[in-house]
Amino acid sequence: MIDYHLHVIAHGDRPMTVENILEYCEVARARGVRQMGITEHDRYLDEIDLAAFQEAREISRDVELRLGIEIDFVPGAEQRMDHDATALPYDYVIGSVHRVDNKEIDRATDQRIYDRYETYDLYAAYYANVRKAALSGRFEVLGHPDLIKIFGHFPQREITPILEETADAVAESGTVVDVNAAGLRKPIGEVYPSADFLKMFHRRGVPIILSSDAHAADQVALGYDTSLALVHDIGYREVATFRNHEQGTLPL
Ligand SMILES: [Zn+2]
Ligand SMILES: [Zn+2]
Numbered sequence: 001m002i003d004y005h006l007h008v009i010a011h012g013d014r015p016m017t018v019e020n021i022l023e024y025c026e027v028a029r030a031r032g033v034r035q036m037g038i039t040e041h042d043r044y045l046d047e048i049d050l051a052a053f054q055e056a057r058e059i060s061r062d063v064e065l066r067l068g069i070e071i072d073f074v075p076g077a078e079q080r081m082d083h084d085a086t087a088l089p090y091d092y093v094i095g096s097v098h099r100v101d102n103k104e105i106d107r108a109t110d111q112r113i114y115d116r117y118e119t120y121d122l123y124a125a126y127y128a129n130v131r132k133a134a135l136s137g138r139f140e141v142l143g144h145p146d147l148i149k150i151f152g153h154f155p156q157r158e159i160t161p162i163l164e165e166t167a168d169a170v171a172e173s174g175t176v177v178d179v180n181a182a183g184l185r186k187p188i189g190e191v192y193p194s195a196d197f198l199k200m201f202h203r204r205g206v207p208i209i210l211s212s213d214a215h216a217a218d219q220v221a222l223g224y225d226t227s228l229a230l231v232h233d234i235g236y237r238e239v240a241t242f243r244n245h246e247q248g249t250l251p252l
Contacts, residue, residue: 001031001032001033001034001035001210001221001224001250001252002033002034002035002036002037002209002210002211002239002241002250003028003033003035003036003037003210003211003212003214003220003221004035004036004037004039004066004068004092004141004178004209004210004211004239004241004242005037005039005068005070005094005141005143005144005178005180005209005211005212005213006024006036006037006038006039006211006212006213006214006215006219006220007038007039007040007041007070007213007214007215008020008021008024008038008040009040009044009047009048010215010216011041011044011215012044012047013215013216015047015049016038016040016047016048016049016052016053017049017052018052018055018056018059020217021038021052021053021056021060021065022056022059022060023217024036024038024214024217024220025056025060025062025063025065026217027217027218027220027221028063028220028221029062029063031220031221031224032221033063033220033221034062034063034064034250035063035064035065035066035241035250036063036064036065036066036220037065037066037067037068037091037092037211037242038053038065038066038067038068039068039069039070039094040069040070041070041072042069042070042071042072042080042081042084042085043072045069045084045087045088048069048088050067050088050089053065053067066091066092066241066242066243067088067089067090067091068090068091068092068093068094068141068242069084069085069087069088069090069093069094070094070095070096070143071084071085071093071094071095071096071138071139072096072098072099073095073096073097073098073099073129073132073133073136073139074099074102075129075132076102081095081138082138085138085139089244090245091242091243091244091245092140092141092242092245093138093139093140093141094139094140094141094142094143094178095133095134095136095138095139095141095142095143095175096133096142096143096144096147096178097126097129097130097133097143097147098147099129100113100117100122100125100126100129101125105122105126105147105148105150106147106150108151111151111153114151114153118155119153119154119155119156120155120156120157120159122148122155123148123155123159123162124162126147126148127148127159127162127163127165127166130142130145130166130169130170131165131166131169131170134166134169134170134172134173134175135169135172135173137173139175140175140176140242140245140247141175141176141177141178141209141240142170142175142176142177142178143178143180144178144180144182144183144192144193144213145166145170145177145178145192145193145197146163146192146193146194146197147192149183149188149190149192149194150183150186150187150188151186151187151188152187152188160196163196163197163200164200167197167200167201167203167204167206168204170201170204170206171201171204171205171206175206176206176207176208176209176240176247177193177198177201177206177207177208177209178192178208178209178211179191179192179193179198179208179209179210179211179227179230179231180192180211180212180213181210181211181212181213181221181222181223181224181226181227182211182212182213182223184222184223184226185219185222185223191223191226191227191230195230195233195234198230198231198234199234202234202235202236207238207239207240207247207249208231208236208239208240209239209240209241210224210227210228210231210239212224228252231252232252236252237251237252238250238251238252239252
């Protein structure tokens with residue numbers, strides 16, 4: 001079992017100390033996670049303490065540690081993304097779409113974007129960004145690929161063709177999909193991606209990682225009963241792993 005997308009610093013909530021990392025490892029160990037990847041948001045890049053990470057990696061016995069980063073994909077910000085994606089000796093890089101027209105779509109305290117745009121147009125623009133992120137060649141993993149559903153705003157028009165087109169792009173790009181349990185803690189109350197979207201990825205042979213997107217130690221591997229049942233039902237039997245940008249697999 002792996003948890004490959006989580007945040008120790010979170011949103012500046014705590015420093016990346018050996019002690020704080022090991023607290024996450026302890027929860028991971030108790031919940032059967034054998035590899036844990038720390039993937040801070042790239043805007044906290046300067047707060048990633050590589051020495052603390054390396055020391056924790058030495059100390060941690062039952063849980064192997066990996067270092068990644070979650071890059072906020074914004075078309076036009078290539079320089080920032082390239083810098084952040086290569087700044088540290090990562091094992092892998094996650095690209096996540098959180099924005100349409102550079103405006104956040106997942107901010108609980110400001111959901112005005114869902115009033116400003118026609119919902120179908122917003123979805124179309126969101127998934128266009130997801131395809132661009134996958135095809136950019138910058139990322140090994142595509143984070144929470146249907147984050148746009150977070151607050152449960154859905155267009156009336158059918159979006160299946162958009163999802164199929166997006167799954168095609170992801171398969172073509174060779175990117176791995178993040179099966180992310182954080183959606184269970186949000187108003188939508190389901191894993192990212194949805195069962196239908198995940199089936200599209202599975203049919204195309206797209207590999208997955210599993211993650212909790214934890215922003216606190218007690219969220220490590222939270223919701224995995226649901227994620228595991230989902231990926232199993234759809235037919236996945238292994239997850240992708242990364243070490244120094246080399247892709248491997250582990251049985252589920
Ligand atoms: Zn994210
Ligand atoms: Zn995240």
